[in-house]
Amino acid sequence: xxxxxxxxxxxxxxxxxxxxxxxxxxxxxxxxxxxxxxxxxxxxxxxxxxxxxxxxxxxxxxxxxxxxxxxxxxxxxxxxxxxxxxxxxxxxxxxxxxxxxxxxxxxxxxxxxxxxxxxxxxxxxxxxxxxxxxxxxxxxxxxxxxxxxxxxxxxxxxxxxxxxxxxxxxxxxxxxxxxxxxxxxxxxxxxxxxxxxxxxxxxxxxxxxxxxxxxxxxxxxxxxxxxxxxxxxxxxxxxxxxxxxxxxxxxxxxxxxxxxxxxxxxxxxxxxxxxxxxxxxxxxxxxxxxxxxxxxxxxxxxxxxxxxxxxxxxxxxxxxx
Amino acid sequence: xxxxxxxxxxxxxxxxxxxxxxxxxxxxxxxxxxxxxxxxxxxxxxxxxxxxxxxxxxxxxxxxxxxxxxxxxxxxxxxxxxxxxxxxxxxxxxxxxxxxxxxxxxxxxxxxxxxxxxxxxxxxxxxxxxxxxxxxxxxxxxxxxxxxxxxxxxxxxxxxxxxxxxxxxxxxxxxxxxxxxxxxxxxxxxxxxxxxxxxxxxxxxxxxxxxxxxxxxxxxxxxxxxxxxxxxxxxxxxxxxxxxxxxxxxxxx
Numbered sequence: 001x002x003x004x005x006x007x008x009x010x011x012x013x014x015x016x017x018x019x020x021x022x023x024x025x026x027x028x029x030x031x032x033x034x035x036x037x038x039x040x041x042x043x044x045x046x047x048x049x050x051x052x053x054x055x056x057x058x059x060x061x062x063x064x065x066x067x068x069x070x071x072x073x074x075x076x077x078x079x080x081x082x083x084x085x086x087x088x089x090x091x092x093x094x095x096x097x098x099x100x101x102x103x104x105x106x107x108x109x110x111x112x113x114x115x116x117x118x119x120x121x122x123x124x125x126x127x128x129x130x131x132x133x134x135x136x137x138x139x140x141x142x143x144x145x146x147x148x149x150x151x152x153x154x155x156x157x158x159x160x161x162x163x164x165x166x167x168x169x170x171x172x173x174x175x176x177x178x179x180x181x182x183x184x185x186x187x188x189x190x191x192x193x194x195x196x197x198x199x200x201x202x203x204x205x206x207x208x209x210x211x212x213x214x215x216x217x218x219x220x221x222x223x224x225x226x227x228x229x230x231x232x233x234x235x236x237x238x239x240x241x242x243x244x245x246x247x248x249x250x251x252x253x254x255x256x257x258x259x260x261x262x263x264x265x266x267x268x269x270x271x272x273x274x275x276x277x278x279x280x281x282x283x284x285x286x287x288x289x290x291x292x293x294x295x296x297x298x299x300x301x302x303x304x305x306x307x308x309x310x311x312x313x314x315x316x317x318x319x320x321x
Numbered sequence: 322x323x324x325x326x327x328x329x330x331x332x333x334x335x336x337x338x339x340x341x342x343x344x345x346x347x348x349x350x351x352x353x354x355x356x357x358x359x360x361x362x363x364x365x366x367x368x369x370x371x372x373x374x375x376x377x378x379x380x381x382x383x384x385x386x387x388x389x390x391x392x393x394x395x396x397x398x399x400x401x402x403x404x405x406x407x408x409x410x411x412x413x414x415x416x417x418x419x420x421x422x423x424x425x426x427x428x429x430x431x432x433x434x435x436x437x438x439x440x441x442x443x444x445x446x447x448x449x450x451x452x453x454x455x456x457x458x459x460x461x462x463x464x465x466x467x468x469x470x471x472x473x474x475x476x477x478x479x480x481x482x483x484x485x486x487x488x489x490x491x492x493x494x495x496x497x498x499x500x501x502x503x504x505x506x507x508x509x510x511x512x513x514x515x516x517x518x519x520x521x522x523x524x525x526x527x528x529x530x531x532x533x534x535x536x537x538x539x540x541x542x543x544x545x546x547x548x549x550x551x552x553x554x555x556x557x558x559x560x561x562x563x564x565x566x567x568x569x570x571x572x573x574x
Contacts, residue, residue, distance in 0.1 A: 061408035081410040111326035
């Protein structure tokens with residue numbers, strides 16, 4: 001986690017404590033999170049619902065003030081106009097001015113960056129094209145579907161041609177086609193040299209897209225690094241073997257070393273923990289003239305890591321007096 | 322420039338709000354109805370028409386200022402539209418000023434339309450219109466500026482409903498502040514201190530009411546007009562400054 005010149009976002013022990021309820025009870029939403037996002041990478045910010053992802057992103061955007069710790073964007077302290085000038089932000093399940101048409105909406109956000117004139121008009125049309133909303137340029141946002149809102153939301157995040165794009169749960173609530181489109185868009189942004197930071201609880205998307213990920217649980221950073229490194233740490237050699245025509249006594253012998261044996265009608269599904277066990281199982285099946293239907297290695301996924309960390313972080317949310 | 326963009330967007334938001342048109346139609350109906358009422362009166366019908374007309378401009382303008390003003394900021398927070406604004410390179414005070422100016426433009430146009438309606442009614446009944454009438458309308462507009470700032474101040478830290486109640490309360494008390502002082506004089510030391518405190522901190526909205534002058538054809542000196550306007554502007558500036566201070570420190574959760 002270097003703090004070199006190539007770090008676009010840099011968090012240093014960033015914390016946020018909220019006061020909730022009538023008595024102002026303190027609840028720590030984000031607890032001393034330190035991490036850095038490097039130029040040009042797609043960075044996934046992962047964690048279950050309520051882990052503190054949105055709170056962290058809101059602090060970066062200057063919507064919430066940190067209780068302690070510091071953070072910079074492009075070297076400028078968060079919340080300053082300089083920090084915000086070269087970034088684009090899409091909030092979680094965005095709500096927009098529904099009385100505006102698609103074009104008025106983007107034009108307005110362009111004005112907030114000081115953009116004007118023919119260049120802005122071109123940019124607005126271009127972006128509506130990019131997110132596939134050119135047909136709705138003169139339609140009021142109140143008539144948009146959720147997927148359409150998400151698309152113009154992404155368009156407004158890109159209006160200033162930002163170097164850094166921050167997306168809060170960009171895939172949530174979208175259908176599979178919409179999710180694929182968002183994924184493609186993130187990859188296009190990466191190709192054009194942008195840095196992308198997005199939060200998600202959908203791990204599959206993160207696995208497909210991210211160079212590096214950070215995982216946050218109950219406000220604390222539990223893992224951060226390259227997807228491949230994180231997965232290597234929890235790599236398993238597990239394999240799933242599907243066989244047919246297995247005699248009962250062979251089944252019993254199989255049970256003695258297999259991790260799991262599941263009868264599925266004519267077929268038997270065997271989960272094996274190591275390569276050695278796989279060899280043993282195949283020998284056994286052959287010796288009784290059984291038939292191997294398939295052998296599938298179980299790749300470690302972010303999901304396994306996620307669940308492992310979630311179990312580890314079971315202590316309750318920190319509540320100070 | 323950013324302030325103007327936000328102001329223009331707020332103005333556009335107001336124009337596409339049905340509440341505005343409802344209030345405007347009611348105001349024009351009320352001004353128009355003064356023709357019928359004046360027919361039921363013996364003599365002095367021009368006084369009555371000016372009285373009802375100016376009161377309508379005042380009342381409906383204040384209603385617009387309050388009911389759109391309280392939503393200016395709290396609606397943006399409730400609907401989370403503020404997230405996309407504050408995350409842009411826009412200072413929070415710029416956002417606040419833009420919202421304020423946007424509503425002020427809406428009010429200016431509304432006041433012009435309502436005054437136009439009043440002039441048509443007066444012209445139809447052959448009532449001579451003095452310059453004093455326009456001075457009165459001008460002061461009514463200064464009152465709108467103060468009331469919009471009051472509504473906005475409340476909406477930076479409390480809910481829409483509470484803002485409406487507080488702002489209406491300020492409007493009513495603001496027209497009765499001289500009574501507060503009179504009350505205080507009849508109380509003990511502490512009561513007098515409290516009442517005097519309220520008298521000096523709450524806006525004295527009755528200062529902006531020149532209806533009596535128009536009806537009784539009492540001219541008001543230029544110095545007085547300037548002083549009253551300055552009082553209104555200074556009070557507005559103070560309210561906006563307070564609103565900006567509160568808004569600057571807020572977390573948008």
